[in-house]
Amino acid sequence: MDSHKIPPPELDIENLRATKILGKGATGTVFLVHDKSRDHPFALKVVEKSSVHHHADRRARHEISVLRRLSAAAPHPFLPHLIGSSENEEFICWAIPYCPGGDLNVLRYRQNDRVFSPAVIRFYLAEIICALEHLHGQGIVYRDLKPENILVQQSGHVTLTDFDLSRELVPRKSGNPNFYSDPEEEKPVKHPPRNRKITRFVIPRRGNHNHAFLNKKGLKKAKSARVSPVSRRNNPNDFSTNERSNSFVGTEEYVAPEVIRGDGHEFAVDWWALGVLCYEMMYGATPFKGKNRKETYRKILLAEPGFIGKPNALTDLIGKLLEKDPTRRLGYCRGSSEIKEHEFFRGLRWDLLTEVLRPPFLPSRDESEVTEGGTDIREYFQKLKLPPSPLWSPSLNECRNNFSLTEF
Ligand SMILES: Nc1ncnc2c1ncn2[C@@H]1O[C@H](COP(=O)(O)OP(=O)(O)OP(=O)(O)O)[C@@H](O)[C@H]1O
Numbered sequence: 001m002d003s004h005k006i007p008p009p010e011l012d013i014e015n016l017r018a019t020k021i022l023g024k025g026a027t028g029t030v031f032l033v034h035d036k037s038r039d040h041p042f043a044l045k046v047v048e049k050s051s052v053h054h055h056a057d058r059r060a061r062h063e064i065s066v067l068r069r070l071s072a073a074a075p076h077p078f079l080p081h082l083i084g085s086s087e088n089e090e091f092i093c094w095a096i097p098y099c100p101g102g103d104l105n106v107l108r109y110r111q112n113d114r115v116f117s118p119a120v121i122r123f124y125l126a127e128i129i130c131a132l133e134h135l136h137g138q139g140i141v142y143r144d145l146k147p148e149n150i151l152v153q154q155s156g157h158v159t160l161t162d163f164d165l166s167r168e169l170v171p172r173k174s175g176n177p178n179f180y181s182d183p184e185e186e187k188p189v190k191h192p193p194r195n196r197k198i199t200r201f202v203i204p205r206r207g208n209h210n211h212a213f214l215n216k217k218g219l220k221k222a223k224s225a226r227v228s229p230v231s232r233r234n235n236p237n238d239f240s241t242n243e244r245s246n247s248f249v250g251t252e253e254y255v256a257p258e259v260i261r262g263d264g265h266e267f268a269v270d271w272w273a274l275g276v277l278c279y280e281m282m283y284g285a286t287p288f289k290g291k292n293r294k295e296t297y298r299k300i301l302l303a304e305p306g307f308i309g310k311p312n313a314l315t316d317l318i319g320k321l322l323e324k325d326p327t328r329r330l331g332y333c334r335g336s337s338e339i340k341e342h343e344f345f346r347g348l349r350w351d352l353l354t355e356v357l358r359p360p361f362l363p364s365r366d367e368s369e370v371t372e373g374g375t376d377i378r379e380y381f382q383k384l385k386l387p388p389s390p391l392w393s394p395s396l397n398e399c400r401n402n403f404s405l406t407e408f
Pocket residue numbers: 022023024025026027028029030043045096097098099100102103148149151161162164200222223225246
């Protein structure tokens with residue numbers, strides 16, 4: 001019997017022990033977790049149902065359903081699969097494989113000059129293209145491509161994460177069968193109405209003790225990937241300002257012009273974001289960042305990306321992905337094949353990507369082996385709810401002892 005056809009098991013939250021906080025998103029907390037019945041630890045995303053974040057439950061269920069779909073067939077090497085999920089009156093949580101290498105933004109900050117070499121960019125882009133190709137083939141438009149959402153597995157290969165903004169498109173009834181529409185968003189969004197501006201800042205939500213916990217112990221650090229490159233260069237310790245905001249249409253600096261114009265959300269938005277990502281990996285900054293959202297959007301709509309130095313295959317690829325008119329963008333007509341055929345990838349053996357044994361960066365093996373100790377997840381959240389005490393804060397102290405919040 002095909003093991004992939006077996007539905008992912010229900011997780012028993014009572015059996016799970018968290019040994020580390022891997023990150024904190026707008027809607028949930030991601031823990032490194034182990035469970036008696038499994039050999040390897042895994043990543044567990046927990047969304048509190050009482051979350052102040054609007055639509056947190058709906059987004060969580062959507063993400064689980066996408067992961068479930070991705071897990072129904074043989075798992076894709078550069079996409080996560082659902083290990084299990086669970087829901088009770090307090091939480092929705094789900095488990096995916098742990099990626100100990102951190103995300104591409106954290107990794108970029110570790111490089112000299114905070115940029116990747118063209119060879120490294122080529123490797124990561126190739127894997128990301130394969131992941132997007134698979135998603136598009138399933139009718140899924142990702143809509144949230146950015147370095148923070150590209151994680152590095154133990155093997156050094158990548159995994160795309162965070163599917164809560166992804167949408168399933170259906171082939172349009174009339175016209176060209178290559179065109180898809182979003183059943184939920186048939187009507188174009190002209191401008192994000194104010195009340196739908198689900199800005200995804202990392203906001204410490206509860207008492208001051210948590211605030212201190214977040215800053216001191218690096219929870220925000222794990223989320224530092226959202227900090228704009230410029231502000232981080234000025235003050236690498238300042239994680240409080242200029243975080244990348246993520247509205248319901250995606251992260252501002254990565255949003256495609258047609259989304260701002262309200263012309264639709266087709267697959268080409270992912271190819272646009274790939275161009276922005278590629279530019280950021282090459283130059284250490286995104287191409288259209290303005291002082292505020294309005295200016296960023298204006299630049300996305302009107303400005304051409306600036307390139308430094310002589311044009312080359314990589315700048316040519318970026319230029320073709322950052323084509324404002326989606327119908328003229330690389331990838332629009334024939335999807336990923338058009339991009340794979342670009343000169344920048346000449347000679348690349350796409351079929352052998354997974355066989356690459358020495359990807360550019362290999363995470364060290366340490367906490368991925370931890371299968372003992374840890375904290376009960378329900379307890380963790382209960383302690384966060386305790387009122388702050390000026391003299392003694394049990395949640396803070398205990399959490400400090402129980403979680404090793406070292407950076408990746
Ligand atoms: N499988 C994993 N392995 C290691 N770290 C992970 C894993 N999944 C998530 N993380 C970490 O947790 C962080 C938050 O995860 P994720 O982006 O899925 O949460 P979110 O609540 O959806 O955030 P967002 O605000 O982007 O929507 C990631 O940036 C990453 O640092």
